[in-house]
Amino acid sequence: MLRTSMRTMATAARKSLTIGLIPADGIGKEVIPAARTAIEALGSDIPTPKFVDLIAGFETFTRTGVALPEETVEVLKNDCDCALFGSVSSPSKKVVGYSSPIVALRKILDLYANIRPVVSVSPNPNEPSKVDMIVVRENTECLYVKQEQLTVGEHGKEARATRLITERASTRIGKMAFELALARPRKHLTVIHKSNVLSVTDGLFRESIRAIPLQDTRFEAVTVAEQLVDSAVYRLFREPQIYDVMVAPNLYGDILSDAAAALVGSLGVVPSVNAGDEFVMGEPVHGSAPDIFGQGIANPVASIRSAALMLRHLGYIEAAKRIDNAVDSVLREGQLLTPDLGGTAKTREVTEAIAKRI
Ligand code: NAI
Ligand code: MG
Numbered sequence: 181m182l183r184t185s186m187r188t189m190a191t192a193a194r195k196s197l198t199i200g201l202i203p204a205d206g207i208g209k210e211v212i213p214a215a216r217t218a219i220e221a222l223g224s225d226i227p228t229p230k231f232v233d234l235i236a237g238f239e240t241f242t243r244t245g246v247a248l249p250e251e252t253v254e255v256l257k258n259d260c261d262c263a264l265f266g267s268v269s270s271p272s273k274k275v276v277g278y279s280s281p282i283v284a285l286r287k288i289l290d291l292y293a294n295i296r297p298v299v300s301v302s303p304n305p306n307e308p309s310k311v312d313m314i315v316v317r318e319n320t321e322c323l324y325v326k327q328e329q330l331t332v333g334e335h336g337k338e339a340r341a342t343r344l345i346t347e348r349a350s351t352r353i354g355k356m357a358f359e360l361a362l363a364r365p366r367k368h369l370t371v372i373h374k375s376n377v378l379s380v381t382d383g384l385f386r387e388s389i390r391a392i393p394l395q396d397t398r399f400e401a402v403t404v405a406e407q408l409v410d411s412a413v414y415r416l417f418r419e420p421q422i423y424d425v426m427v428a429p430n431l432y433g434d435i436l437s438d439a440a441a442a443l444v445g446s447l448g449v450v451p452s453v454n455a456g457d458e459f460v461m462g463e464p465v466h467g468s469a470p471d472i473f474g475q476g477i478a479n480p481v482a483s484i485r486s487a488a489l490m491l492r493h494l495g496y497i498e499a500a501k502r503i504d505n506a507v508d509s510v511l512r513e514g515q516l517l518t519p520d521l522g523g524t525a526k527t528r529e530v531t532e533a534i535a536k537r538i
Contacts, residue, residue, distance in 0.1 A: 194227045197494075200256050200263035200461075204237035204281065206468025207478035208266020214480030214531040215264050215462070215487040218503050221538040225499040226491065232260060236281040238269045248281035253288055256459075262490050263461040264483070265454075267468040279326070282463070286319045289461070291454035292349060293356045294319040294433065296465055297489070298440040298450055301511045311443045313423040314364075316357040317433025318385075319454060321349050324430045345381040345429060350388035356455070357427035358392055358399045368424035370405045372412050372432050385429050413439055437465055446520040448479025449511075451486035453493055460493045462486035472519075476526045479518040481507055484534060506537035 199219070203212040219229050234252045241247040247268075256263055270280045285291070294317040300309045327342035354371075361369040371389050375382035386406065393399040407415065409432045415422060416436065420443050428436055441450040447466040454461045464482030472478055484507055492500035510516055516533045517523025 194261075196228045196230050197226055197262070198230045198232060198260050200232050200234050200252075200260040202234045202236050202252065202263060203266040204235075204468070205239050205269040206267055206470055206473040207466075208237070208268070208468055210473070210476065210478045210527050211464060211480045211483035212264055212266045214527060215483040217531050217535050218484045218506075218538060219487050219491075221535040222499050222502060225502065226496050234263075236265075236268070236285075238271065238278065240281075241275075241278050245277065247278055248284050252281075253285070256285075256289065262459065262494060264487060264490065265461055265463040266483070267464065267466060269468040269470060283324055283326070285461070286454050289454075289459045290320070290456040291459060291461055292318065292320050293353055293455045294452055295356075295360070295455060295489070296433075296437040296440075296450060296452040298437065298444055300444045301508050303512065305508070305512065311420045311440070313420065313440065314360055314425045315433055315437040315440060316353060316360060316425060316427045317437060318349055318353040318428070318430045320430070321345060322430030322432075343378075343381050345384050347384060347388045350385045350429075351392065354389035354392045354427060355396075357389070357425055358396075358402055361402045361425040362399065364424060366424040367402045368405070369402050370407050370412070370423055370426045372407055372409050372426055372428035372436065374409050374432070376408060382429065389427060409436070412436065416440060416443070441465060446479060447482070448518065448520045449481040449485070451482050451484075451489050453486065453489045455493055460490050462490035476528065477519050478527050479520050480527050480531045480534075481511070484531070502538050503534075506534045509537050510534050 201212055203209040216231055232255060234255060236248045236252050265282055268280055268282055296315040298311060298313050300311040302309050321344045323341050323343050325344045329340045331338050357369055361367050371386055373382040373386045375386050416439055441447045450465040452463050452465050454463055464486050466482055488500040488503035510533050516525040516530050518525055518530055
């Protein structure tokens with residue numbers, strides 16, 4: 181799925197793997213160390229990992245006046261093979277000078293795809309998962325270009341936001357989604373949009389993706405369906421099994437994947453990678469969870485699975501499987517679960533149990 185360059189990099193005899201760690205804010209500081217522990221437990225299945233601690237986030241902003249220090253970006257670009265990002269605490273009110281570092285990083289590193297597998301763990305290892313889908317979210321445009329204006333009109337304040345959808349970005353995210361669908365047993369892709377209302381922007385997204393199999397006949401093997409975003413959420417809850425791979429513009433993809441997380445027990449188990457042609461960055465789907473930060477009870481599974489996903493995208497398939505199998509086994513056993521999954525275990529206990537089984 182990623183260009184061969186990235187996969188070749190993995191299969192070439194690389195001596196070490198330099199991984200940037202950016203815990204950022206809140207529970208990011210609790211779950212990124214867990215992901216590191218899981219990677220360390222792999223031993224010789226991957227080149228010797230070298231971890232580089234990097235800073236970013238709202239706390240960094242309040243301390244230094246910059247949310248994403250130049251040095252963090254430079255080290256990621258020049259020294260790291262891949263990275264793991266925790267979560268940021270972005271304030272809901274505008275703070276002058278602050279802008280989310282994760283949104284910025286996705287753009288700077290051109291990590292145009294946010295790939296979010298949402299998979300339930302079946303009670304019996306031989307049974308297929310009830311929920312098994314991948315939400316592929318466009319990561320660089322839509323309303324996340326953050327061009328907002330506040331003006332005062334005749335009747336008071338008026339706020340406007342620009343929504344950017346380009347053929348280029350829609351086509352490349354569409355190709356990524358087709359590749360993922362092609363590699364799965366069901367080979368089914370659902371294009372999510374709202375082009376009955378937003379016929380120009382979502383219309384372009386939809387048309388760009390529809391055009392892809394006409395240019396690359398390999399993708400004719402993929403069945404393509406469409407669903408308006410609102411009814412997609414409805415159907416997601418009623419009949420999640422109809423979905424295999426879903427591709428969506430940035431905002432819909434964000435909302436859909438959080439919603440899908442509810443189907444598999446918790447936001448704390450859903451991983452993602454931000455992928456481009458040159459770089460990959462794992463990131464749990466959840467935010468900084470200020471309601472539980474500091475208690476040592478954050479579920480580490482989303483971050484641990486994000487590490488697996490990152491390794492998978494670099495071509496270390498067996499290593500990724502070992503991590504995922506260990507997570508499945510701990511979740512299936514149900515003895516050590518964090519409170520979001522109904523248990524009483526601490527982040528550290530779950531992490532140690534997973535690391536032991538890797
Ligand atoms: P959230 O994802 O942080 O939390 C939502 C709910 O899920 C909370 O009840 C939380 O306790 C629970 N939860 C999330 N992750 C969990 C985990 N690993 N284990 C156990 N429970 C978990 O979303 P919320 O509350 O809307 O946002 C909080 C902050 O996070 C905000 O400042 C927001 O800007 C930021 N955020 C950052 C993201 C990122 O860094 N990519 C993504 C989403 C939100
Ligand atoms: Mg989200």
